[in-house]
Amino acid sequence: MDLSCELMGIKLKNPLIISSGPLTRSGEMMIKALDAGASAVVTETILNEIRPNVRPRLTGHDGALQNIRLYSEYSLEEWKRQIGMVKEHGGVVIANILAHSPSEMAFLGRTVERYGADALELGISSPHGEGLSVLGCDPPNLYETVRKVVEAVNIPVMVKLSPNVNNLAALAKAAEDAGADGISAINTIRSILGVDINSMSPFLPTYGGYSGDPIRPIGLGAVATICQTVNLSVSGIGGISRFNHLLEYIMLGASTCQLQSALIFKGLGVIGEILEDLRGWMESKGYNSLDEVRGKALNRLKSFDEIILEPKVAMMAKNCPRPGCSLCETACIFGAVEKGRDGKVQVDTDKCTGCGLCLSVCPETCFTLEWKR
């Protein structure tokens, strides 16, 4: 069984890449991540001008993070050494860069290419700083930027997109038309993680980027849209902490995946866990390569008018084994589920509208949806 895959023509030993962020802020950090099993690393965003980082700049709980970190603290010159370290170590490095204009972006691209970067990721989509609002939401601007960079370098170019837009497909298309080799998504989502009601202050003093577990559904939706729009190598990002999350992205069409927050919360050991579980799953299912599952779920996505109305209702697949539970009864907004004193759960198929919620709330998979008899 083989986990290897391809990212814009670059052969990778597995689909797990460390995304741009504090865990790739230096050569030393990147090497640690590679040693933990990652197949490639994306540097923290590299700029011409260093932006000082405020304190505090991170807040988080329950697998969710908000950050107001403004990119790398190393100078462009310093990145020569940092990237060089990783290259010497034999790792694959994707340099994430951000600039204000197409020509500045091309200049940065040429520079990090000389430093040895294997590919570029255009980090135009941070919800704070100048990323998203300048380049990341306007297709003509994006087209111009990507085209300039593609013309300037010989290494593959990937564009990192944000879900904070209402024209994601058009942006992906603009990147493709301009000659990009890949797209990665998503970047963090503009957010305010919370407000301290005693001091009446937001946890962090400005809008930040939301990442981690809760953003995965948004990442999955964005990646599906991108994969349905362009024919490029797509790298899925957002809320990956377990092997099945990675598979979900791949089944929606991604070639590779990136992660950051889970490693911040739980350490680099997560990389090995995901890869081991992924191997186990593939073996148990008899798959030899990720190509056998890639895009399979994407093909099942329909438009509303393609969904056939079936007269389905909930039925009990087996007897309820949990005396103390009543999740299904509470959740059914149509009052169709009743749990008797004897612990027997029954569905009134005349009241049931086939909404499907009981199937997902039952921890014992007691329900199925079947054609009404």
Add this chain to the structure above:
Amino acid sequence: MPNIREVARRAGVSVATVSRVLNHPERVSPKTKEHIDRIMKELDFSPNVFARSLNLKRSHTVGLVIPDIVNPQYMEIARGVEQVAHEKGYNLLLCNTEKSRSKEQDYIRMLIDKKIDGIILAFTLLQEEDFEEIRRKKIPLVLFGQNILNENINSVYSDFREGAYLAVSHLISLGFRRIAYIGGDGDHLENRDKTLGYTEALLSEGIAVSKELMVEGADDVDSGYLAALKLLKLSPLPDAVFAANDLMAMGAVDALKAEGLRIPHDISVIGYDNIRMASLLEPKLTTVSWPVYKMGLISARILIEEVESDEENPPAQNIYLRPRLKIRKSCGHETRVSEIFDQPT
């Protein structure tokens, strides 16, 4: 003297409900009837007074006049109108004009004779002068499809010029330049509007309008088939076809396939209407949808509201509903996501 509206307000129900208690008590729940009867007594309201203020000669029948009973689009209008009429306790008289102005005039006379409460005219061919009697008799009227007369008549309409413009612009954005047009029956204003949309979309992209690419059909499947055969004689062949309705588009697809062309590889096709069958065609037909069933519902609601209103000259309502591109396979677009969100990228 208290009036029916006061009764309704006191009872916390609509005027229509009070009137139903008076005219058709069997259609009202016993509890409601009892409640309203009590309020009428309290107010010393006598139905005779009500009879003078409101036309009791109501027939509880509304008429729907459509051009062609075979066209599934028109049956969708009827479905919407019927549903509301039934819910409000009205019968529906369906009249099929077969696209003839004189037949439409006959029907109007017949409906007036039958003391019809109100009339919905779908895609009417009538002229200003034909409305004389309807106006004199103050029969509530809703024009469906196209706001052809003036803002003083109720209308529920869509913009067929805009819909055609969307379809043809979509074809142009996909790179097509030789775009043929199978037009509908030119007697109908909505078909002339579609032709306008077609030419405007071409001109706005600097593409010349060529007469040889424009063929007139008769709104049905067969005429679409024949029109496509005619287009196939052209050299060079058109690279896309926009048909003014789905039935003609289906006929055209059939003819093109019969002549060995692959859709959309060799030629793209877009229709208009988004009838159910359009999504069953192979390849699935890209088309322009307009919410015809919903427009039927709204027409009936406006009509019956006016029938039941005791206002002397209620202001006309003009309600516009937007056409939308429904992207499927036959246009030859590249991105699956366009089909899901109906957004060209």
